Amino acid sequence: MVTLLTVLLFFMVVGAIIAVETKDLLSSIICVGAVGFGVSIAFLFLRAPDIAITQVVVEVLVLVILIRATISRDVTAISGDREFFSMTVSIALLLVIFIFGLEVFKSFPQFREPVFTTMSDASTNTYIQRGLIQTGAANLVTSIILDYRAYDTLGEATVLFTAILGALAILRAKARKRTTDSSEGNSDQ
Amino acid sequence: MIYALCLVLFMVGLYGVVTKKNTVKIVIGIIIMEYAVNLFLVLLGYRKDGVAPIIDEGTSVLKFSQLAVDPLPQALVLTAIVIGLGVIALMVAICIRLYERYGTFDITEMRRLKG
Incomplete structure (x- = not known):
């Protein structure tokens, strides 16, 4: 189980390095x-089927959006990274962050x-022991997102709606006409 | 060990964000960081020989509470994944608009920030 997750994570790290x-x-x-699909398989092994399904759907949508953004555009590879000095500084900063992250993990539970399991008054214990009686949902993830933390889900829907609205407003074709109109108005003055 | 590998995945995404010049590459780095954080939160809730947090008809709640993995991070990661999709759509829209305005994905070419 742990070895399988480790192999999967190695695969994902290699894929991420190639992608970057x-x-x-x-x-x-x-x-x-x-x-993304590796993350989805990892969710399945971690006993989280709901997230695995959502991850597959979201992954397909992300691929469609990204391919739509880059296809049929001038995808000439941008050669060369940034200057040597800024590269060195950023890599040193990344190393520092990595070492601090490893130190933080020592304070985490194994x-x-x-x-x-060690804290008796954690809210998860309430959800597991009384979720079925209080909400009537056999799937505890559903009982949390739609009952115990329904305001969270409402806020999530608001954020999603705002983001989609922003994307549509940015991509709208009419905005360019208005800027040309206003520039003409300025030239008239 | 597994946490450290998750952190390595996060650092690969952060490296892409910090050092790349292509805007689509920066978006890809942010996506990889998001995956790493989601995976880490679900890893924190996993229990040895755990079962999915779905109650069967036959099992009693007491026995179930000895076995189930933590459903709270799963519920919060579920919302985080969907929010991530909306944010990615917004970032890609900004990239497309920048490409139409400047004719390139290279951020060092985008000097004219007049709006």
């Missing part, structure tokens, strides 16, 4: 797809021993 480093944008997007 390759020159061709289309193959880079396909590598992101490989990482893998396969979640914190709610």
Whole structure:
């Protein structure tokens, strides 16, 4: 189980490195797809079927959006990274963040021993023991997102709606006409 | 070990965001970071020999509470994945608009920030 997850994570890290480093944008997007489906399989092994299904759907949509953004555009590979000095500084900063992250993990509970098993008043215990009686939902994930934390879900729907609205407003074709109109108005003055 | 690999995945995404010049590459780095964080949160809730947090008809609640994995991070990650989709759509829309305005995905070419 742990070895299987480790192999899967190695696969995802390799896919992510190829996605970041390759020159061709289309193959880079396909590598992101490989990482996303790997995450979905990992969710299945971690006993989270709801998230695995959602991850597959979202992954397909992300691939469609990204391919729509890059296909039929001038995808000439941008050669060269940034200047040598800024590259060195950013890589050093990344190393520092990595080391601090490893230090933080020492204070976390061990893998396969979640914190709610040792804390008797964790909210998860209430959800597991009384979720079926209080909400009537056999799937506890559903009972949490639609009953115990329904306001969270409402806020999520608001954020999603706002993001889609922003994307549509940015992509709208009429906006360019209005800017040309206003520039003409300025030239008239 | 598994947490460290998850952190490596996050650092690969952060490396892409910090060092790449292509806007689509930056979006890809943010997507990879999002995957790493979601996976880490679900990893925190996993229990040894756990079962999915869905109650069968036959099992009693007491026995179920000894076995089930943590449903709380799963519920919150579920909302985070969907929010991530909306944010990615917004970022890609901004990339397309920048491409139409400047004719390139290269961020060092985008000097004219007049709006």
